[in-house]
Amino acid sequence: VKLAELGEFGLIDRIAQKVGPATGVSLGIGDDAAVTVPTPRMVSLTTTDMLVEGVHFDLSYCDPATLGRKSLAVNLSDLAAMGAIPRHCFLSLAIPPACAVEFIDQFSTALLALAEQHGVSLVGGDTCSSPAGLVVNIALVGEQEPQRVITRRGARPGDLVCVTGTLGDAALGLALLRQGERQGEAVRRQLDPEPRVGEGVALAQAGLPTAMIDISDGLLADLGHILRQSAVGACLELARLPLSPAYRAAFPLLTAADFSLALSGGEDYELLFTIPPHRLADLQALADRFRVPVTTIGAITADHGLRLLDRDGRQLPATSQGFNHFAPERASAG
């Protein structure tokens, strides 16, 4: 089947048929707008991310199912970083004429499977043709009690800086993909990130983080957002950065320069958060139930700016580099 035969409404029907039953939805796909029922006394949290072929993904090494999952995952990660429970999503697609219906089938089936896994229902969207590459935009809406929402603004001097999972794998995976590698844990982390939804919600429900963000632009860049918005500084210890076996295998000597991807590589989609030091035992008890470890990598300081200490306690130069669209030095991410 070709898209031209199926038509816009045929394609929408085809996607809509795969959507399972939903809660909190009075009217899903098929009218001018979706109608959803907010849970009383909760606030709405909404995030949106656009993924552009040739900028965010390369179809020569990203299959449609993986792309479908990643498109939703990056949004799930944003809501997780606020501690919000994801509820409804909206999918906009600009599709090149050469794109097969099977591509959209695999893309949407995988996206919807990940959505269902997280209790998210697809309730609306838009499809149109694209003269150039594929463009995906997702808007994701979640909910939380207002007092549970975690922003980037609450970090205080003395707070511990913590991170889920391991750092730098996605950037390592991108480098490996560009060298022709198609297998392995780092490649998987780049192509098919797992958003820390359960972890983010559990941290927020426990009232632990004073500030939280997901690592999409790189540890230093994203910590920089917390520092700036909280008007504080931080001191990180290089030796504490959680690194995967894949990362350690790629950088066996682990010189200071070898930490570059862990510090500045983007797209790990781990949670970076701060907690008051007296809550560390609570965090450890909670983190025992997480699928990934939680590591304390430093502390918030009253002095502004970011200090980075090597294994011998010497200060290293730190700049908060990360991925920045439009920056000339780096034209494309994974």
Next chain:
Amino acid sequence: VKLAELGEFGLIDRIAQKVGPATGVSLGIGDDAAVTVPTPRMVSLTTTDMLVEGVHFDLSYCDPATLGRKSLAVNLSDLAAMGAIPRHCFLSLAIPPACAVEFIDQFSTALLALAEQHGVSLVGGDTCSSPAGLVVNIALVGEQEPQRVITRRGARPGDLVCVTGTLGDAALGLALLRQGERQGEAVRRQLDPEPRVGEGVALAQAGLPTAMIDISDGLLADLGHILRQSAVGACLELARLPLSPAYRAAFPLLTAADFSLALSGGEDYELLFTIPPHRLADLQALADRFRVPVTTIGAITADHGLRLLDRDGRQLPATSQGFNHFAPERASAG
């Protein structure tokens, strides 16, 4: 200033600085998600539309300010068609490297002015680079009391079919633009449509429409959605179709074929709705306060299908054609 110098965060700041104070927003641009406070006892209505350069707009005849307004207007029109009060919007932009910051300034200033005019605040979004043309995606959230929401499903036999404004102007404008024309009412209707927000909300608050849709794909196509989803048919009278002076000037003979654009041309962004016949006086009283006329163009029938009567009461062949993305016969809209 070039986008590369400004960077992604510089551009976001530049847009965020223009956003005025908002109600119902606890956290706007600048975190992982926006936090909004739903009005108690109201449902949320969300719509999203993607506009792609070379498909939905042509920058050789569409200036940035007009494009900014249209990007939001098409979403406002969707919410108006449900009777929803628009509240918050999210803007995603994929921007080609050659695009000047001034373009984005003019685009966003005009978009935000239209937003403010309708009480809408920009609370989030995403910006990235695009290897090909400009892509705009807007998600717009509104609210309404659940019993006031108008869907496409409630039309009943005997209901009158009504439409705001005049039909076919936007399609006529597109044809004129392609012939090199840059001025006039039809061209303006194509480039800078006025969503019927106040009209849609007033109709819903008065409980008048049994079904409603906005005319984006063409009268017959959009009426077709109401007929299918309400499981009814309709009979329209050609002589009743509201035509503008510009349309009548373009088709002075007004043969049956000359109604083609009014019947099947897209992007008028007028409201098409059905009302019970005993509410006609109520509609007329309400419509006296509208900026555009409201015209009764036919009636809903128990027989499925659409009948079209010419000025002599003879039946014409009717197909519900309208704009369909991916359809090979028509590759691009205005």
